[in-house]
Amino acid sequence: MSDAPNIAADNRHRVPRPAHVPPELVRDIDMYALDGIETGYHEAWKALEQETPELVWTPLTGGHWIAMRGPLVREIYEDPSRFSSEVIFLPKEAGEKYAMVPTRMDPPEHTPYRKLLDTGLNPKRIREVEELVRTSAARLIEPLVAKGKCEFSNDFAKTFPVHVFMAMAELPLSDVPKLSRFAEDMTRPKGDTPDEMAECLDAANKGFFEYVEPYIEARKGGNGTDLITTMVNGTVNGEPMPRDKALGLISLLLLGGLDTVVNFLGFMMLYLARHPDKVAEIRGDDMKLRRGVEELFRRFPVVSEARMSAKDQTFHGVELKQGDMVLLPTVLHGLDENENPDPWTLDWERKGPRHSTFGGGPHRCAGLHLARLEATVTLQEWLKRIPEFSLSPGAHPVYHSGIVAAVDDIPLTWPTA
Numbered sequence: 001m002s003d004a005p006n007i008a009a010d011n012r013h014r015v016p017r018p019a020h021v022p023p024e025l026v027r028d029i030d031m032y033a034l035d036g037i038e039t040g041y042h043e044a045w046k047a048l049e050q051e052t053p054e055l056v057w058t059p060l061t062g063g064h065w066i067a068m069r070g071p072l073v074r075e076i077y078e079d080p081s082r083f084s085s086e087v088i089f090l091p092k093e094a095g096e097k098y099a100m101v102p103t104r105m106d107p108p109e110h111t112p113y114r115k116l117l118d119t120g121l122n123p124k125r126i127r128e129v130e131e132l133v134r135t136s137a138a139r140l141i142e143p144l145v146a147k148g149k150c151e152f153s154n155d156f157a158k159t160f161p162v163h164v165f166m167a168m169a170e171l172p173l174s175d176v177p178k179l180s181r182f183a184e185d186m187t188r189p190k191g192d193t194p195d196e197m198a199e200c201l202d203a204a205n206k207g208f209f210e211y212v213e214p215y216i217e218a219r220k221g222g223n224g225t226d227l228i229t230t231m232v233n234g235t236v237n238g239e240p241m242p243r244d245k246a247l248g249l250i251s252l253l254l255l256g257g258l259d260t261v262v263n264f265l266g267f268m269m270l271y272l273a274r275h276p277d278k279v280a281e282i283r284g285d286d287m288k289l290r291r292g293v294e295e296l297f298r299r300f301p302v303v304s305e306a307r308m309s310a311k312d313q314t315f316h317g318v319e320l321k322q323g324d325m326v327l328l329p330t331v332l333h334g335l336d337e338n339e340n341p342d343p344w345t346l347d348w349e350r351k352g353p354r355h356s357t358f359g360g361g362p363h364r365c366a367g368l369h370l371a372r373l374e375a376t377v378t379l380q381e382w383l384k385r386i387p388e389f390s391l392s393p394g395a396h397p398v399y400h401s402g403i404v405a406a407v408d409d410i411p412l413t414w415p416t417a
């Protein structure tokens with residue numbers, strides 16, 4: 001790899017550059033250990049983007065392309081005929097073990113499963129759980145108020161969306177630590193080589209399946225209104241859902257509901273703690289807060305999944321082979337200055353924020369109405385009780401990159417009565 005411009009001399013596992021990859025497009029970018037991650041997840045990706053071509057190839061994580069500009073991320077998400085969902089996690093070896101449904105299906109196979117997902121997560125269903133969401137948030141915030149401090153990640157973010165989701169699925173809260181561990185091993189799998197990472201992801205995937213199986217059996221034929229009963233008794237093309245597909249679909253709901261909102265909320269509150277002027281702008285202005293939630297999703301994307309080139313093709317002047325993987329860091333869309341002027345600034349009144357935080361095309365996040373409600377309610381219930389807060393002096397938030405980015409250690413303080 002000596003022909004690549006920035007290949008560091010370290011022991012990370014690299015694959016040789018395939019003949020169709022031009023040397024000038026090679027960059028040493030490790031999606032699971034981003035250079036500069038200590039400065040922040042979004043900051044690290046944006047620093048890597050500087051002066052790179054719009055499509056680059058890295059020899060790390062099994063070797064893959066990366067879409068480095070917002071419009072490219074969107075274009076690939078929106079075109080399943082050229083970019084398949086057959087494999088969506090990197091390294092590809094791990095992605096091939098990932099067995100969630102229907103994220104690895106392309107249309108038309110995907111369509112009936114998606115319809116079923118939408119019956120459980122559509123705006124009407126989500127409005128019905130608003131009270132549950134609000135009570136869950138209030139219950140967690142109340143005991144913190146008099147303390148004047150908390151560690152936001154552990155005391156709220158890692159608990160709130162999980163409580164909501166477990167209640168919607170009627171699953172016991174005592175199972176949360178186990179499920180959170182599986183979710184982490186799927187979105188930030190451990191290992192030094194693609195095979196080791198594949199092994200970690202496979203074990204977590206199997207863990208999810210073993211966990212959901214007895215619930216699926218117990219709720220088949222039931223008439224409850226919880227999310228699992230709704231899904232397992234739904235039909236696909238007029239037929240009952242096959243057992244393996246039900247395992248994959250229910251497991252995906254758990255994965256989707258567990259890790260993404262947790263980390264999005266962490267990034268959001270960390271920013272707000274550092275920008276009291278932004279908090280002041282929405283304090284007492286509920287309309288502005290509600291309208292501004294889309295801007296929060298633009299500003300704090302957390303997901304980086306991939307697509308597989310469906311055929312040999314020339315894409316934006318670059319030769320791609322069938323089976324080549326392309327990583328889509330959604331952070332590079334929301335923070336693209338050509339798509340959103342002054343992208344680092346959270347502008348509650350930004351007109352039509354452009355982003356791919358929830359993906360795009362046929363697989364656009366099925367849980368986005370729930371995610372929006374959870375973000376809105378967190379801000380409303382928090383500011384009602386803790387109108388002013390800041391990051392504790394000496395705080396050192398710790399960032400992690402991966403399929404879902406994470407931030408830990410967010411100590412907050414506020415004045416008490």
Ligand code: HEM
Nearest residue numbers: 102103253256257260261264303358359363365366367371
């Ligand atoms: C801030 C929070 C969230 C973010 C950033 C997020 C992001 C995403 C993204 C980028 C995708 C596209 C995957 C792809 O195209 O391969 C996706 C799909 C999905 N998400 Fe979310 N998500 C969030 C919250 C949720 C929640 C709360 C749920 C609830 C269960 C959920 C359930 C799903 C499901 C089921 C899919 C698959 C849809 C399909 O394949 O048709 N997500 N999400």
